[in-house]
Amino acid sequence: MNSYLYLCDSIRIEMKRISIIAAAVAAASLFLLSSIPSEACTNLVVGKKASADGSVICTYNCDGFGFSGALSFTAPGRHEPGEMVAIRGWFPDSPVHYIPQAEYTYSVAGLMNEKQVSIVETTWDGRKELRNPEGWLDYFTLMDLTLQRAASAREAIAIMHNLVQEYGYNATGESFAVCDKDEAWIMELIGKGPGRKGAVWVALRLPDDCITAYANSSRIRQFPQAKKANKKLGFCVVEGECMYSSDVISFAREMGWYDGPDKDFSFREAYGPLDFSAIRYCEARVWSFFRHHYNTDVIDSYLPFINGDLSEHDSLPLWIKPDAPVTYRDIQNDMRDHYEGTALDMTADVSAGPWASPYRNQPVNFESADGTKMFRERSIGCQQSGMTMVCRMRSWLPDAVGGISYFNLDDATMVAYVPVYCGVNRIPEPFRRENNNVREFSTESAFWMCNFVANMIYPRYSVMIDDLRQAQKELEDYFEADQAEVESRAAGLTAGELSDYLSAKTIAYTDRFMKRWDKLAKFLIVKHNDQIMLPSENGELVPGRRTSPAYAPAFIEAIKAQTGNRYVKPDQN
Secondary structure, eight states, X not given: OOTTOOEEESSOOOTTOOOSSOOOOOGGGOOOGGGXXXXXXXEEEEOXXXXXXXXXXXXXXXXXXXOOXXXXXXXXXXXXXXXXXXXXXXXXXXXXEEEEXXXXXXXXXXXXXXXXXXXXXXXXXXXXXXXXXXXXXXXXXXXXXXXXXXXXXXXXXXXXXXXXXXXXXXXXXXXXXXXXXXXXXXXXXXXXXXXXXXXXXXXXXXXXXXXXXXXXXXXXXXXXXXXXXXXXXXXXEETTTEXXXXXXXXXXXXXXXXXXXXXXXXXXXXXXXXXXXXXXXXXXXXXXXXXXXXXXXXXXXXHHHHTXXXXXXXXXXXOBOOSSOBOHHHHHHHTTOOOTTSTTOTTSSGXXXXXXXXXXXXXXXXXXXXXXXXXXXXOSSOTTEEEEEEEEEOTTSOHHHHOEEEEEESOGGGSOOEEEXXXXXXXXXXXXXXXXXXXXXXXXXXXXXXXXXXXXXGGGHHHHHHHHHHHHHHHXXXXXXXXXXXXXXXXXXXXXXXXHHHHHHXXXXXXXXXXXXXXXXXXXXXXXXXGOBOOEETTEEOSSOOBOOOOOHHHXXXXXXXXXXXXXXXXXX
């Protein structure tokens, strides 16, 4: 083995690869996956004819309390015959296994490679007995290896199939959005249990004029079926529409989970059946996303389903055709959703507190004093996000500049999305793993600067959020306006020059964000000191009297209802 040998680790990918899922701060304090909720993360997906400019879009909020994300980077490489790559599982004591290296591996920045192939995920667990602890591949190692090897979304799906067939899959139920500059596919996959290699899976192509979403529940039910498996690929293909493992139905029959005709088989009902938690915590996020882009009366007809009543609807549509073209800026804002303006609005009742916060503390499930079982909402935007990204793939531009991951660390609501080109050859320092130690605050860390600002705003949301939105819009408007110049400059550069230029641009954008967020943090603590407000205009303090922020109406009414006349002022007339 030569100098290209490196460890591909879902928690920590050594040498050339920086971990994106949970940066290890040191061997003694390595973050363990078991602390990530099994029901977290959200993916939104947009076909090229549904987007305003013809781009394919997919997103990822990576949610889990107590970890700092980072932006990963793998350099490209050409490898000698017989060269091996080492992989290990989630935990520090996981055994190391070696598999043959690909002849050529593509560079990968975040979750997009140099060919504009992106893979994002969301976990739904499903039938937990199908986890195979002897499998070598968890879902993040699978994604990482695939992105290094795939030149298209269809090729990525075939590679994922081959990898799990050969080396086994040790995670639970998983959904992947597998996208390139022309197509978006949604893929659901689950293992076969202890002692069985491989996985059962279905992948459907998202119609180009449609949008869809995933939020920790299985969503594929019936699917187009082929007469027999493709011998060359080793799985079934309905050309341009569907791919699936050849035993996805027969395995369900073997396990006693299905006994009807093949044409009626539902992947979800067999491998990831819904319960109320999956509907309310997961499908509700999809419902809210659809509501942004389709007739609200139609989408609201599914509200009984979201409330657990399956008498009229027992599922949401798998995808919808939006009423209007969707921009990537729309999608960035969709990633910040808290059900505002819906029946589930998290800012509109007493649980939002005195300043209408859409954020809720743990736990998700709790009981009242009389034993009543209760829950809180789980929205797309949530405080436990370790990182967020919006991947945008554009077929009409050279790959290096056409693929952009709008990226940042922490909650999508509380950050500005920074453009990261897939053609970069290095990563901005504030996004690197080693600069985002979850146990040590640093003003050089994007994770900590984002959290510093966010955690000031969370308890005083309605009072402070507009200050953040102003800075957020200022940056995102600037990044958008600068793209025309970037694309123009890119046209006249050699491949090497272009990579250096895009790397420098990404670093400059990140530096601009860090300086603006440092200014915002200092501004917020001065303007809102001691829970009163100094006047400001355009993000700057101005002379004037201090004021006190008003309480949310729902909070006032709840205080009145609970305390009776205790806080009612006597009539002074």
